[in-house]
Amino acid sequence: MSTPTARHSTLDDTQGIAFGSFMAAVSVVLLTHLGFVTGQxxxxxxxxxxxxGWSFGPVFxxxxxxxxxxxxxxxxxxFVAKSFMAVALVSAxxxxxxAHLHFGQIHPAVGAVLAGCLTGAGMIALFRHGASLxxxxxxxxxxxxxxxxxAGWVQLAFDAVLFAVALALRDPATVGWSFLGALILNLTIALNHRRDRYIA
Structure with a gap:
């Protein structure tokens, strides 16, 4: 016998979108500190x-x-209103x-895994509250x-082109580490976000 699931309240959605956006923004600061790229x-x-040389925020x-x-x-x-809010928050x-978050020396492997985990956690929060980035x-x-x-193949094709273009702007090693970060991100989402297990 299934148990009724309470829907998210406005406060739930607000904190979820704020958390997800903050995690994604921290990941962007880390990625750009390392000179990495990502997908999407x-x-x-x-x-x-x-x-x-333009700032990431306005471009995003x-x-x-x-x-x-x-x-x-x-x-x-x-969905559009929530996604607009999330994108605006990440951009800001x-x-x-x-100006308030500074990173020192970070091994590329550690940076790639950390960025993937941060973004993955942020994206899961956003998905669960009906938003996207x-x-x-x-x-x-x-x-x-x-x-x-x-749809998955469309996203994969886009990312493949994106990483190919990245080779013209970044060295192969940096693009390789970036790919590791993107892989960790996608695995984090795939293994931890299941609509059949989380329906609120």
Missing amino acids: TAGLAILISYAT FAVNLPFYWLGWKRFGPT LAVVLP GGIGIVGLYVQDATGFR
């Missing part, structure tokens, strides 16, 4: 930041803007945190609905 729209924003906010319309059609206004924190997943679902091509 955050990775795109980091690459643009490296190539242009801007690259996500085109995806809100798709998110509205696919998931509805509540990524500007503010570097990136638009590529939404595009993937649209492609899947329209063509039958799996």
Whole structure:
């Protein structure tokens, strides 16, 4: 016999989105400190930041803007409002945190694993409170609905192109360590976020 599950309150969602956004922003500060890249729209924003010298925060906010319309059609206004809040928080924190958070010498392997875990924990919190940080997943679902091509493969293809472009801006070793971080991130989410086990 199943037990009724209480839905998240507004306060629950607020603290969950704040926590997830903070963890993701700390990870961005760590990634950029190490010169690493990552996948999805955050990775795109980091690459643009490296190539242009522009601050990550405003770039990340801007690259996500085109995806809100798709998110509205696919998931509805509540998802878009929560995701907009999360993206805005990460963008703002990524500007503010570097003045208050400083890293010393970090072995690339440790940095990659830590960044993956931080982002993974943040993303799980956001997912569980009905929010997201990136638009590529939404595009993937649209492609899947329209063509039958799996959304996961769309995201993988995007990340493959992203890391290929990263080789033009970063040395191969740095891109390799970055890939390790992205792998840890995806494993963290895959092993710890199951809709059939967490339904609140």
